[in-house]
Amino acid sequence: MRILIVTNLYPPLVIGGYELACSNVAKAMQARGYDVRVLTTWCHLPQTSEMPIWVHRRLDLHWFVPDRPEGTLGERDLHSAICSSYGNTLHLLNSIREFRPDVVSVWNPAGIGGLAMMDLLNQIGVPWTLHLGDRVPIEITETVPRDVLGLFHAQDGSLYERARILSVSQHLLDEIEAVAGITFPHGSDIVAGWADLSDALPHEPYMRGGRARFVAAGGIYPHKGIDLILEASTQLKADNRDFSVDIFGDGDVPRYVDRARSLQVHDRVRFFGPRSQAELVRSYSGYDAFLCPTWERDPFPFAPLEAAGCGTPPIITRNCGTSERLVDGVHCVKIERTVDDLANAMAGVAEGRFDLARIGRAGEQLIRSDFSFDRYLDRIETAFREHARPWRYEAANDPSLPLLAFLKHNLSVSLRFG
Amino acid sequence: MSSVRRVAHLTPAYFSPDSYVGGGERYVDYITQAVQGVGGFEQRVFTVGTADGSFERNGFSFRVLGNESSLTGQVNGFSAALWQELPGFDLVHIHQSLTIFGAYSTAIVRSLRIPSVGTDLGGGENTLMLRGRGIELFDGVISISEYARGLLDKSYSGLHEVLVGPVDTSKFSPDPGSARDRSKVLCVSRVVPHKGIDRVIAALPPGLSLTIVGRVYHEPYYELLRRMADGKNVHFVVDADDEKLLQLYRTSGLFVQASTALDIYGNAVAKSELMGLTTLEAMACGLPAVVSNTGSLPELVPDPRFGLVFSGHDQLCTIFGRYSTGLWPENGAGALARAHVINAHSMDAIGNRLTAFYEHVISDHSKQWTQCGS
16 A cells, blocks of 8 residues: 655654654554655755655745744745645646655645645545544634635535545544634544653652652643643642642743743742653653643643553643543543642642552553554554545646646735735 | 537626626627527526526526625626536536636536537636636637638637627518618617717718618717718618518618727727627628628628628728619529528528537536546
């Protein structure tokens, strides 16, 4: 089976776990003997290891450029990012012509003109899957004018009718239906994330020396709840709790270092910058709880799953995507996304209100049995196998396809910008 | 042909006071009638309007789709409901193909892989369709004159047919019971500068009268014409209905169509007279015709026995002179004119050629997609 993976970001250029997941799946599918090609965007970062020849960095990235200053995205950039980027559409067409995939696996198409690309897949009739790790259908519906959506058959869920949908959580599907009114009539597979625990160490005793050691890992941004962690830490410090918080990750670190100082918690909360997945997994064994007060609509943060697999109970926003896989009080501690609720849960850890060892063991058992990477990969592989079906490669060679894409692209621009 | 073909006609407006009363809309009406006359085709007309709706007229089914365009102008309307409405049709004929309506509809029809035919009715010159070569997405193009075809030749390389007409020759026919007044010259056109009516008035000699039939769309020009007509035997009929027009066709002696690419105010006019339908209607009623060398008009009068072409004032004066003195045309010119229209431009003639073209397009499309594997 030949699998063409299309995605906006690919390591080393990543925002979070989703891009790493895509990369891991690509590599693992290759290792299982499939012919894999990745079509993704350029990367400006020095690459520490040699990039496999099957990763084709041909696409232009119009949005989601990590670390680009905020506020520089113009309307035309947004159009190219979400709706149509003619060059990228042609690259996809050419990749399909060259590679003749049995299935095209679309991961995150935001930033690369994904609407026109998915429309092209429908034109060609190649089997394709959409791996929903975020609310792409909502982004499309909310940022593209309705008349332009009509050009790509995307005013309702028709765009996705031929795709097999893989979603990281039911929560995400519910959100897409509630906000954009899009349902997937042929159903969807919930393919939650996984935890690679091959580098995990046995958990150290909890609450060593009476101190509660918290850890957080991910993007250092407001929506990930960094402000909540700092403010909850302020409360704990005011209550004379013995605790520490170590935060790993990249993002707006300088601002939060200053914020910790101004809140007088810089002696308890430390920022360590980004670490590799393996380093993080090795470190979790030394912590008593993992803090994940992320925004409610976070589709599926991977890090709390990894922490749970290492025996470090996550304190996690009740209705984020990952929460639907964990049972409150059994595998994790669920909170409302408020400073008080987070502070109360952290205090509960410090006071010994939670049986951390029991929760840690249950979490580890669940993750090792249900959320192994192999199991995750099996589900994706099954979806690919079931959805791949014979299609006529010659359809991609229709010489008028570039012209049709050109007409749609330019008409979309003309309708939107005059 | 073993089964009934389903053909959808897409047009930004339909011929009705509820939508728009123009030549392009009337053309779609005529085309559907011509195809119906051949038989074996089920047709539906899709158009855009302020609200969704359906109605029947003259045995044809019309589907009005709510306009989704934020642009103003009749030919800038469109609807994405075509995605749902068109599957199942064997062919789609897109009228006003060089407009925003045409471009949007073409993108959808081509995506649905339904064989498509495009026709420019003069409503626009959309850059994406012409210079961007969107027109190449059509499986076939019908041009309404050789002149119209020439305008597209640089942009389109596929199947291309020229069909001038159709004319309802049973309606537009001579009336043996009506006497003709040979001194009466008839000019039928909207009162706008590029119709060149001023040129006819200027050349009109004593002894001939001129009746100008058409609605006024340009008041200053109308005023100018009335001043020019002072002292000449010129009549304006600005509110003629179909009956009145037919009666004038049947009682006049000569038809003149004097459209120009450069009007009296010095304005250049693009695509003037893609097809001079009134000239054909007049000829079908047995009138010899004199036309200017503008747009498609010369090709409508291929035989000097019943039609002449002029290029300027002097030539028109000469023709009027020959006509006044009986040097032209010879007897029987009217019958020749009518026979020519019946043979080349009647409902039957156009219907047969158009349906043959549709079949050709459907067949070629099928072969092409078989090769492409769909």
